[in-house]
Amino acid sequence: MDESGYSPGCVKVHMRRWILHVLPYLKKIGATAYTCEIGRRFLFETLPTLTPSAQRRYKRSIRILDAFLQTGNIPKHAKRVAEPPLPGEIGAVCKEFLVYKIGQRCRLITVENYQRLLSYFVTSLNVNGKTTFAQIEESDIIAFLNVEESKSSRLSTMRQFYRYVSKRHPDIKDMTYIFEFMHSTRTSRLPSTYERDEIKAIESHVDRSGPIGKRTYAMLLLSTRLGLRISDIIGLTFDDLDWDRSMLNIIQAKTGRTVELPLLKDVGEAIVSYLKVRPKTSSPNIFVTHVLPYTPMNRSGAARHISNVIVGSNIHTAGRKHGPHSMRFSLATRLLQQGTGLVCISETLGHSGTDVTMNYLRIDINSLTRCMHDVPQVDDNFYNQSNGGFYE
Incomplete structure (x- = not known):
């Protein structure tokens, strides 16, 4: 797989699947060697218990084993269908x-x-x-x-x-x-947030010794320091960076609104550090894959890298989401705690209006308590109305 150009992370994922699932299955049926027939039996028994996305991954792992067993070569990924079929x-x-x-x-x-x-x-x-x-x-x-x-x-x-x-x-x-009588029942949940010291622990956990780590670190800082959505991070291009003014100008993928943000020193240095090791490609996007043909990163891949860093940082994540959007909520929390106005936060996060930003107030308990009014004392005569018959 290394010779075929597969990334180390991809090889590691398939190896884990073979060791943790395929090998125990061989022992279970008393087989001493893998065969294509055993692979089919394994899928037949395993796939019904998996989600559709997991089924595709397991099929891929088995196809790699079968192809190597039959031809001695590892097949490349089949080209993805440009559009979902509608026949x-x-x-x-x-x-x-x-x-x-x-x-x-x-x-x-x-x-x-x-x-x-x-x-x-x-x-x-x-x-x-x-x-x-x-x-x-x-x-x-x-x-x-x-x-x-x-x-x-x-x-x-x-x-x-x-x-x-x-x-x-x-x-x-x-x-x-x-x-007519079907309705979506979404339950409202409090946004997941992380404290300042937890954010520092997450950022310091990134291994920046290699190209992948430098890329992950730059994407993470865009999320923690500027609150960018993952769609805007992967869509960032060279034209969006104004180095002379130290500004970042983007058109948000979700809202279509133009947002101008300061290109903070740490963020700029992280991007420059990554650009020094970025694969040579004509793609205008800053963040690209490191496996040929070097295409722009997709949402799931970029989000997974950031999520892995958060989980691997050994901070307590139980009961909290650990994706890039949680970093966006965390930034909003810090801004609120510092007394930043709603209009400023709305502009920073690129919301369509302050009514959207109001949703973020749910995570700032201190600000909410400042909005509370003292309950006035009830006069004793109140309970003696109608000769004590108030409750009759």
Whole structure:
């Protein structure tokens, strides 16, 4: 795998999977050597207990073993499909819906999420031999909505899709009634935050001796010191950096708003340190992968690196989220504790308005207590009204 250009981290992940899961399975069935047939049996027994994403990872590990056993070579990753497939009659209407949402000026990242979930729906129907709208039953839609993964997003996507279908395709059976009494039940949770000394421990935990560590450290500081979202961190380009003015100018991926932030000394030095070891590539993005063909980093990969640093720093994370967004909440907490006004915090974090920033007040108990009023004393005569008959 090293000779084929796989990163050390990727090799480590597959090795762990083989040692912790495949080898015990060999011992369980009394086998002394791995074969392709054993690999298939292993997947047949293991996959039903895993999530869809974990299933893909296990299949990949087994395919690597099978290919090496049969050819002596390690296969490269298959190229990812540019767009989730939407085949057939149902897929054609799904594509119409996506074009419609784009026409409504819906954000591209939201449309991509619609496309991904609709592709899952169409694929699940095709697996059951259903390729037309006439074949879709209530149970098919309900089964798709009952999957725990992205449950609220599935409900929102399907509700909007069938509203579109009912208006634009009256010949198709109207299924909008299914969604009338369905509501997403999101529970409000307090944001996860970390204290100043914990943030310092997290930052100091990064091993900056290699290129990957330098990249992770620079991304982490953009999160802890400037409160950037992970989408804006991976989208950062050379044009966004104004070295002469020591400023950072970005157009936020989520809101589309332009934000100007000071390029703090520690942040700037971390970026420069990474640029010295960054792979040579024509990509305008600052942060890129370190495995050929050196493409811009994706959200999950960048977030995973930051999350691994937080967990590995040995601070107490039980009951708290440990992703890059928790660093953003933590920055808001510190600003509030320092007495920074809501308008300033809203501008720093790139919120659409102070009403969004108000959500961050939930994490600043000290500020909330300053808003409390003393309860006035109740006059003794209050309880003696109507000759003591107040409670009758």
